[in-house]
Amino acid sequence: MAGFEQIVGLLKAAGETTRLRLLAVLAEGELSVKDITEIVGQSQPRVSRHLKLLADAGLVSRHAEGAWAYYRLAEGGEPGQLARWLADHIDAADPLLIADKRALQRVRLEQEAAAAAFFAGVAESWDRLRGLHVPEAAIEQQILDVVGDRKLSLVLDLGTGTGRMLELLADRYTRGLGIDSSREMLGVARAKLTAAGITHAQVRLGDISAMEPGGEPADLIIFHQVLHYFDDPGRIISPARRALSPHGRMLVVDFAPHRLEFLRDEQAHRRLGISSDQMSGWADACGLASSEIKQFPSDNGKEGLTVCLWQLQPASEEKSR
């Protein structure tokens, strides 16, 4: 419930054509100010002023990412409900809405092309690496089996890349959050999540080696093919542990120890795989107990890589099981 004053404030903030257009566009997903400016065809200071009014009223929420800012419709509460209701009730045949949706589509296509150009640059070695994996399907099925059917509250996918884990587990969580340090990867992830209609997951630019404690604790934290990019994976696991709920767990998917030295040069790997003993050591150092769930040996001859799935849980939980 909201008082008269709050409702009048909300109506004033939403009661203007450009701001209604912004609500309608943001109902399609999270967007940067740069994209929004292009879509509505107004100057950036003007658009920013409108967005600020909407954000001050609580109709949209803002997330700063370096020099960029992203906006999305507010979730829940009266302001969020009103924003969604207004966006849903604009006539789909309104010429302004049609033009804005076309412009949004154009902006997204341009972004996908830019991300594709980035991937084209790494495609040669990426394809070779993929050929060294066991089929992704077997690993993904195992992840689904381990996660089980229980609905999770928050899932954190650290080093989310193109957001594959958020997509795979979408029906198992209430809220998904992927963090990655590559804008290009996140561009693809955003486009993919939007295309799949996954609106309860977000991705954020961030450095997982500098995670700050605080915020909602996660039921599940995933590192999927990420830790071998760090000289000291323990330095990554430890701050993540502070983001884990007392009954939560981490899943780590990574390579077992291997000798493919070229991966350092071609794929920027720092560690040539991880052993279960190493994993136990890093886990132990931050109060987690590690267990190896399964190995997926390659069927790709001597060049093959074995992939391993580990589960890490608070040590006290492990003892009480």
Ligand SMILES: C[S@@+](CC[C@H](N)C(=O)[O-])C[C@H]1O[C@@H](n2cnc3c(N)ncnc32)[C@H](O)[C@@H]1O
């Ligand atoms: C091999 S990709 C794996 C992506 C995804 N987890 C998957 O399996 O499809 C590794 C990802 O880790 C990200 N990454 C590397 N260092 C990072 C850091 N310090 N903070 C956040 N992400 C990082 C890279 O940008 C890349 O997207």
